[in-house]
Amino acid sequence: MFYLITISLIALLSARLYWEPSTGGNKVLCVVLGSGGHTAEMVRLMHGIDFERYTKRLYIVSESDALSANQIAEIERPLMSDYSQEYVVGRVPRSRQVGQSLVSALISAVRCLAATAWLLQSHLPDIVLCNGPGNCVIVCVLVMVLRVLGVKRIPIVHVESFARVRSLSLSGKIAYYLADRFIVQWSGLQQKYPRAEYIPNLV
Amino acid sequence: MTSVYVTVGSTGFDELVRAVSTKAFLLALSQRGFTQLTVQYGSSTDAFRPPPSAKDQHGIRIDSFDYTDRPLQYIEQAGLVICHAGTGSILETLHSQRPAIVVVNGRLMDNHQREIAEELAGREFVVCAEPEELVQCIEEEKYRELKTYPRADPQPIGEILDEEML
Numbered sequence: 001m002f003y004l005i006t007i008s009l010i011a012l013l014s015a016r017l018y019w020e021p022s023t024g025g026n027k028v029l030c031v032v033l034g035s036g037g038h039t040a041e042m043v044r045l046m047h048g049i050d051f052e053r054y055t056k057r058l059y060i061v062s063e064s065d066a067l068s069a070n071q072i073a074e075i076e077r078p079l080m081s082d083y084s085q086e087y088v089v090g091r092v093p094r095s096r097q098v099g100q101s102l103v104s105a106l107i108s109a110v111r112c113l114a115a116t117a118w119l120l121q122s123h124l125p126d127i128v129l130c131n132g133p134g135n136c137v138i139v140c141v142l143v144m145v146l147r148v149l150g151v152k153r154i155p156i157v158h159v160e161s162f163a164r165v166r167s168l169s170l171s172g173k174i175a176y177y178l179a180d181r182f183i184v185q186w187s188g189l190q191q192k193y194p195r196a197e198y199i200p201n202l203v
Numbered sequence: 204m205t206s207v208y209v210t211v212g213s214t215g216f217d218e219l220v221r222a223v224s225t226k227a228f229l230l231a232l233s234q235r236g237f238t239q240l241t242v243q244y245g246s247s248t249d250a251f252r253p254p255p256s257a258k259d260q261h262g263i264r265i266d267s268f269d270y271t272d273r274p275l276q277y278i279e280q281a282g283l284v285i286c287h288a289g290t291g292s293i294l295e296t297l298h299s300q301r302p303a304i305v306v307v308n309g310r311l312m313d314n315h316q317r318e319i320a321e322e323l324a325g326r327e328f329v330v331c332a333e334p335e336e337l338v339q340c341i342e343e344e345k346y347r348e349l350k351t352y353p354r355a356d357p358q359p360i361g362e363i364l365d366e367e368m369l
Contacts, residue, residue, distance in 0.1 A: 037291050039291075041290055044357055048357030070272065157367060162290055169315075181363050183360075202360060
């Protein structure tokens with residue numbers, strides 16, 4: 001396990017060596033996809049994004065999630081143009097399974113961490129968009145590691161799920177402290193979490 | 204618009220699927236002028252047992268399948284959608300401007316699905332019901348007086364990304 005953590009760290013650090021700032025409009029957008037409902041919302045959110053600016057998209061998807069793979073094609077088809085056809089689907093092992101023992105949960109979390117670190121260092125996104133699946137906590141933490149190590153400052157935009165009316169999800173509670181912009185879709189949440197921005201009818 | 208579409212999303216929901224395959228439910232549908240029932244039952248295969256005899260189906264044509272990649276084609280044809288409280292199904296139904304009865308699965312842990320269903324019901328965008336209340340819901344036709352849900356505008360997300368990239 002320590003071996004895997006060390007590899008992730010080396011991977012993240014090595015990214016520093018060959019990173020060059022992306023110029024002009026060519027930005028890499030990292031989108032974290034999870035299961036069912038989160039993905040359905042993300043598909044809708046993506047319609048607000050200009051793909052001619054974010055010319056490359058990196059989708060981080062859980063290996064166990066077959067639906068998301070189809071939905072990525074669905075997101076991409078209507079939005080891509082001649083200039084913005086590049087997208088990458090990075091699959092990572094599931095971070096947490098229902099009914100897993102603590103030890104095996106820890107091992108899967110580390111495997112997920114290593115795979116996510118590898119993806120982030122290979123594609124070095126300019127910005128991360130996530131909306132609450134378990135994976136996004138791991139992505140946010142790694143983005144913070146990159147920031148602390150001085151490799152690259154990648155802003156995180158978190159949109160809490162439409163399904164969350166009165167309380168944040170567990171990943172939302174963590175992302176609240178890590179994200180640069182934290183958006184909620186119901187006004188009651190903004191009263192509880194003052195740093196959150198309230199924007200209704202996004203999805 | 205004389206058809207009803209029932210959807211349980213990507214998992215299963217035995218109580219809902221069972222409730223829409225009863226004689227009482229089919230009778231209520233036919234009394235309210237519906238002629239077609241389409242059921243997406245997910246993994247609740249065994250729970251879907253509509254009455255075999257035509258007499259007990261009260262003139263309702265019944266179609267069913269486990270999953271579909273194209274839920275919108277069924278939602279848009281329906282005069283009424285009865286769905287589980289998953290975000291995907293709720294949003295598709297609201298944006299198709301179809302009346303919806305949302306049924307919360309009480310068995311789910313950490314039930315925030317109830318939050319969203321009740322919030323939307325409080326604002327009269329959907330009717331929220333338990334499986335055993337469905338017959339009564341159809342009889343009372345409350346779903347006919349729902350408000351139209353506002354169109355979605357995801358543009359602010361694009362603007363927030365752009366601001367962060369400055």
